[in-house]
Amino acid sequence: MEGGAGVGSVASLTMDCEDMFKEITKKLYGEEATVGVGVGVGVGGVVGVEFPAAERDLQDDELRPEEHITAWGLAALMQNGFPPPGILQANFTPRTDPTAEDRWTAAEEPLAWAHSRVAAYNPAQRLFKCTDCECVGFLARVAEHWLGTHSQARAFQCPLAGCGFASGWARAVRQHLARDHHSDPAAADHLLRDNPALDDLTRYLQRLKTKVETARTERRQTASTVVASTVVGETAAPQSESGGEGGKRYACAACPYATDRRDLFTRHENIHRDEKPFHCYLCQKQFNRADHVKKHFLRMHRDQPYDLNRIRRTSVKSAANGGSAALYCGGQAGAGAVATASKAADAALPTLPPAPAAECRAPPVKLERTPLVKTDTPATATHKPSASSPVRRKQGERRYACCYCAWSGVDNWCLKRHLNTHLKPFACALCEYKAARAERLATHVHKVHNKKACAKCPFLADDQQQLALHLRDAHHIESRNLKVPTGVNRGGFAGGAPQPAPGGAVAPGAVQGAGAQAVGAAGASGAGGAGAAGAASSAAGAGTGGAAGAGGVRRRESRAAGAARLFGYLEASDGSGDEYEPPPLPAEFGAAPHYARDKENAAPPPLHHALHHDHCLRY
DNA sequence: CAGCAGGGGGCGC
DNA sequence: CGCCCCCTGCTGC
Numbered sequence: 001m002e003g004g005a006g007v008g009s010v011a012s013l014t015m016d017c018e019d020m021f022k023e024i025t026k027k028l029y030g031e032e033a034t035v036g037v038g039v040g041v042g043v044g045g046v047v048g049v050e051f052p053a054a055e056r057d058l059q060d061d062e063l064r065p066e067e068h069i070t071a072w073g074l075a076a077l078m079q080n081g082f083p084p085p086g087i088l089q090a091n092f093t094p095r096t097d098p099t100a101e102d103r104w105t106a107a108e109e110p111l112a113w114a115h116s117r118v119a120a121y122n123p124a125q126r127l128f129k130c131t132d133c134e135c136v137g138f139l140a141r142v143a144e145h146w147l148g149t150h151s152q153a154r155a156f157q158c159p160l161a162g163c164g165f166a167s168g169w170a171r172a173v174r175q176h177l178a179r180d181h182h183s184d185p186a187a188a189d190h191l192l193r194d195n196p197a198l199d200d201l202t203r204y205l206q207r208l209k210t211k212v213e214t215a216r217t218e219r220r221q222t223a224s225t226v227v228a229s230t231v232v233g234e235t236a237a238p239q240s241e242s243g244g245e246g247g248k249r250y251a252c253a254a255c256p257y258a259t260d261r262r263d264l265f266t267r268h269e270n271i272h273r274d275e276k277p278f279h280c281y282l283c284q285k286q287f288n289r290a291d292h293v294k295k296h297f298l299r300m301h302r303d304q305p306y307d308l309n310r311i312r313r314t315s316v317k318s319a320a321n322g323g324s325a326a327l328y329c330g331g332q333a334g335a336g337a338v339a340t341a342s343k344a345a346d347a348a349l350p351t352l353p354p355a356p357a358a359e360c361r362a363p364p365v366k367l368e369r370t371p372l373v374k375t376d377t378p379a380t381a382t383h384k385p386s387a388s389s390p391v392r393r394k395q396g397e398r399r400y401a402c403c404y405c406a407w408s409g410v411d412n413w414c415l416k417r418h419l420n421t422h423l424k425p426f427a428c429a430l431c432e433y434k435a436a437r438a439e440r441l442a443t444h445v446h447k448v449h450n451k452k453a454c455a456k457c458p459f460l461a462d463d464q465q466q467l468a469l470h471l472r473d474a475h476h477i478e479s480r481n482l483k484v485p486t487g488v489n490r491g492g493f494a495g496g497a498p499q500p501a502p503g504g505a506v507a508p509g510a511v512q513g514a515g516a517q518a519v520g521a522a523g524a525s526g527a528g529g530a531g532a533a534g535a536a537s538s539a540a541g542a543g544t545g546g547a548a549g550a551g552g553v554r555r556r557e558s559r560a561a562g563a564a565r566l567f568g569y570l571e572a573s574d575g576s577g578d579e580y581e582p583p584p585l586p587a588e589f590g591a592a593p594h595y596a597r598d599k600e601n602a603a604p605p606p607l608h609h610a611l612h613h614d615h616c617l618r619y
Numbered sequence: 620c621a622g623c624a625g626g627g628g629g630c631g632c
Numbered sequence: 633c634g635c636c637c638c639c640t641g642c643t644g645c
Contacts, residue, residue: 300623
């Protein structure tokens, strides 16, 4: 297929990719970071690295997909400038913990085949620092960085037989696959990901991390009688109680994510994998979560029956694209043996769980699931068409309709966002400006008033640095974990002075996220009274009142309240009747304190008590 | 401004 | 595990 010309072009493109990534590395990590790149590049791209056999067989690590700049990103970087070297992550500010040992510790023994200690670990910052160029980042990133930049190994090889292409960067091989073989890079992701060198490197760093964290924990335990024995899932990256994010049981080794729930952790890990086990069986778009397939399906193919049993990717690939599927599954099977062999090591090693074998799972034969008719929103549920009808969507049927205008959207979130265009809940605290979207208000505040507002409190900073300092000091939020505040103002507050909420008209949209919980904690059960949404929202509101103390319950109830309100709202706005009186128009909100959030979608969080105007809460 | 996708979390089975 | 909701970012108009 490829022929000699294809192979011949491989050599030239090999260097193209190498040069490209060297240039990227140079720009991103500094000149010194390129030392070693290309050195030892074997003729024909042979990887001349040997790994300990015992570790070579361990395939249990999963790595964060390469997040280094792509070739196309390089062009953008060339045009737009490069971040300062030494930082692997954009907008990255190392987290510091004055109460912890903020120092870098390297392994006692170098990684045998690399003849290097690769990186040092800082338990206070939970970051690794490359020993060769002092770049800082998370484990997976530093591992990939070191392997691609400082290692003499070209660890990633083209999986296609007869092709000698190899690179220190997995992405280069992917690019090579696409360019030279016109192959789907994703089909070989597992081969690139299950890389012995990278696995070994990752485990080496993971061991260092575990060792340092353990020592640190022990020191703390010695100093304190508080025992921080953490039960860590056998496949989760172990995090000491002190080292985890907020003491979560499961902490991702590739990013700051941490959770107490194993299922969430497992699901989270999938985002660090390249494969997407699910797909839409109509348009073949791939997803890493089944519920995302469903959401996509209900948005894009509402007139078709949704069948959960058909979203497994292989089920279609094997039938419609035998070659690709063969490569995909074949490789998976090959790796599967190794993965199986490494099962025993999973419990002992602080590693991520093996990739799910869903890709090769045989598709279910029977399609027992009734075609989803729930695609209709509550608004349309009353005239739900027959499930047997292939096209259930009536002409002119509205799903999420606005009561102020003829607009209708595909989901309730679109409706909520659209309603902001009527309500303009984001008001400037310093002038009369109001906006439907937070980022517009942020722009306004920044450009007109030259201020940046804290997303957590009424504080208005003069600049980003002051804001960052405020966030760190007042909210203990390091900028690393902080999405760059859009500078939205805490409407109703100026210069940090809270304004009382004008009677009745309270901050619009104050039920989401932590805000909702705060409301519940404050015992603000008055979230009901949603006009015509009446009964439903009253019930929800009543529930809120008894939710004190349980954040999850509060959130659920506030959400239920919102759903109830939404239900009533939509039902009335479906065009089927006029029984629902739309909430008052924004004039009422003019004098209300407004709370802006980071994005236009988000309803402002509550800063105060009562939430009487129910439609304001959400819409 | 709206559509869409990706990710986190709650909850029920 | 599936479903749902919430939230956010990206993108096109």
